Amino acid sequence: MHQLWTTFQASWEVLLEKTQEHIYLSLVSVVLACLIAIPLGIYLSTHRRLANSVITTVSVIQTIPSLALFGFMIPLLGIGPKPAIFALTLYALMPILQNTYVGINGVNPALIEAGKGLGMTRWQLLWIVQLPIARVVIMAGVRLVAVQTISMATIATYIAAGGLGDIITNGMSMMDTPTILLGAIPVSLLVILINILLLQLNRWLTPKGLSDEKTSGQH
Amino acid sequence: MSQAAVEFQQVTKNYGSGNVLENFNLVIPKEKIVTIIGPSGCGKTTLLKMINRLIEPEAGSVLLGQQDIGELNPVELRRSIGYVIQQIGLFPHMTVEQNISIVPRLKGEKKEHLVARTAELLQLIGLEPEQYRGRYPHELSGGQQQRIGVARALAANPSIILMDEPFSALDPISRVQLQKELIKLNEQVRKTIVFVTHDIDEALKIADIVVLLKGGQVIQQGSPKELLERPAHEFVREFLGQERFQLAYSI
Numbered sequence: 001m002h003q004l005w006t007t008f009q010a011s012w013e014v015l016l017e018k019t020q021e022h023i024y025l026s027l028v029s030v031v032l033a034c035l036i037a038i039p040l041g042i043y044l045s046t047h048r049r050l051a052n053s054v055i056t057t058v059s060v061i062q063t064i065p066s067l068a069l070f071g072f073m074i075p076l077l078g079i080g081p082k083p084a085i086f087a088l089t090l091y092a093l094m095p096i097l098q099n100t101y102v103g104i105n106g107v108n109p110a111l112i113e114a115g116k117g118l119g120m121t122r123w124q125l126l127w128i129v130q131l132p133i134a135r136v137v138i139m140a141g142v143r144l145v146a147v148q149t150i151s152m153a154t155i156a157t158y159i160a161a162g163g164l165g166d167i168i169t170n171g172m173s174m175m176d177t178p179t180i181l182l183g184a185i186p187v188s189l190l191v192i193l194i195n196i197l198l199l200q201l202n203r204w205l206t207p208k209g210l211s212d213e214k215t216s217g218q219h
Numbered sequence: 220m221s222q223a224a225v226e227f228q229q230v231t232k233n234y235g236s237g238n239v240l241e242n243f244n245l246v247i248p249k250e251k252i253v254t255i256i257g258p259s260g261c262g263k264t265t266l267l268k269m270i271n272r273l274i275e276p277e278a279g280s281v282l283l284g285q286q287d288i289g290e291l292n293p294v295e296l297r298r299s300i301g302y303v304i305q306q307i308g309l310f311p312h313m314t315v316e317q318n319i320s321i322v323p324r325l326k327g328e329k330k331e332h333l334v335a336r337t338a339e340l341l342q343l344i345g346l347e348p349e350q351y352r353g354r355y356p357h358e359l360s361g362g363q364q365q366r367i368g369v370a371r372a373l374a375a376n377p378s379i380i381l382m383d384e385p386f387s388a389l390d391p392i393s394r395v396q397l398q399k400e401l402i403k404l405n406e407q408v409r410k411t412i413v414f415v416t417h418d419i420d421e422a423l424k425i426a427d428i429v430v431l432l433k434g435g436q437v438i439q440q441g442s443p444k445e446l447l448e449r450p451a452h453e454f455v456r457e458f459l460g461q462e463r464f465q466l467a468y469s470i
């Protein structure tokens with residue numbers, strides 16, 4: 001414990017910098033994945049035949065071991081933050097895509113019928129009915145992905161993308177436990193923090209009528 | 220002689236396995252409660268949904284007043300017609316007020332106007348506005364939910380309201396109460412109500428006009444009294460049930 005404290009005092013500036021890099025890698029990847037997977041999920045919810053093949057294809061990415069995926073990036077995109085973000089984004093696509101698709105398709109068909117019959121355009125149906133009701137499910141996917149991406153960003157160090165993984169591998173090469181911990185603890189803290197933040201955000205965004213489990217519009 | 224609110228002219232509908240409706244003709248008079256009855260699968264829902272273009276016919280035309288609805292914008296058309304479904308379909312994430320005012324809001328009406336309109340409609344369906352406007356659908360009973368469904372259909376002041384088995388999922392007490400309220404309501408606001416039902420008692424009780432369908436054809440159209448006193452076909456007698464005829468004679 002004492003050792004950890006001295007290591008922290010000696011290298012807190014590096015720690016701060018690496019934490020910033022780590023947050024940057026994770027945040028950009030998750031945001032990119034959302035920007036791709038949510039609209040794609042919405043699109044696929046109205047093209048069910050295409051949906052099957054796209055979702056299967058995207059889920060194949062999930063089966064590639066993460067270390068190998070980062071390795072594949074080197075011949076394609078070289079090293080540094082860019083290929084790392086690319087790999088992290090690829091990994092993040094599936095849960096968001098799947099949850100968006102399932103969330104939107106899970107909306108009670110009676111609500112779609114009512115919305116259409118009352119004169120909503122397709123667009124209005126999406127914004128007024130489908131997305132607000134599916135949001136809880138979509139957000140669950142985003143939360144999962146945020147957690148997964150923060151832990152996985154640790155591996156980005158192997159392709160020289162920075163982040164807290166740098167400190168951990170440094171500690172490993174020196175066989176210095178305090179240094180390893182100095183890198184690992186912030187990763188865990190980040191995961192816990194983002195989880196609480198997103199849960200809170202979700203609670204805050206969820207309209208009162210949907211906060212009850214049984215009324216999520218999915219019968 | 221009252222004018223037609225809706226008119227089916229030579230309408231044919233085919234889902235791919237034979238015609239559900241074939242050269243179908245029907246005149247629905249203005250400002251009446253018209254109930255559509257007939258065996259399951261005879262085309263009642265199909266007929267109803269053709270009026271707001273949720274279903275498009277293969278041939279023929281449906282007229283609204285003098286207008287062929289095929290020439291109207293379907294979204295605009297639907298906003299001008301009330302629609303109530305069996306599953307109620309209130310939006311669970313919206314309050315009663317937001318649910319009721321959805322069509323006026325889609326049409327871009329002003330906020331101030333909507334608050335007053337919601338209160339007026341809640342009064343009309345017998346729910347205290349201050350008590351209910353802020354509630355969510357899951358905080359209401361089934362009967363109250365469907366009352367809100369009816370209020371939602373009335374909100375933009377349509378002249379026609381389509382109802383597909385609106386009360387059939389409710390308990391018998393709420394059902395009878397809502398039937399009474401619908402009759403009373405229509406005395407106050409005078410709409411053309413096209414009402415599909417499985418419940419023959421309900422159909423005869425609330426109707427000004429009953430339309431009996433079978434296999435995509437109108438077997439008989441007339442007041443409940445006419446159907447009972449002068450059944451046009453043995454099927455009318457069969458479908459309405461013998462005991463009702465005895466009852467009619469004894470009156």
Ligand SMILES: Nc1ncnc2c1ncn2[C@@H]1O[C@H](COP(=O)(O)OP(=O)(O)OP(=O)(O)O)[C@@H](O)[C@H]1O
Nearest residue numbers: 234235239257258259260261262263264265266417
């Ligand atoms: N989307 C569809 N695709 C194929 N066939 C359909 C479709 N909708 C209805 N049908 C068929 O058309 C016929 C009429 O259906 P419709 O729903 O209008 O009947 P209905 O009189 O409302 O029946 P019910 O009393 O059971 O509600 C039925 O034979 C039904 O199987």
Ligand SMILES: [Mg+2]
Nearest residue numbers: 263264265383
């Ligand atoms: Mg039906």
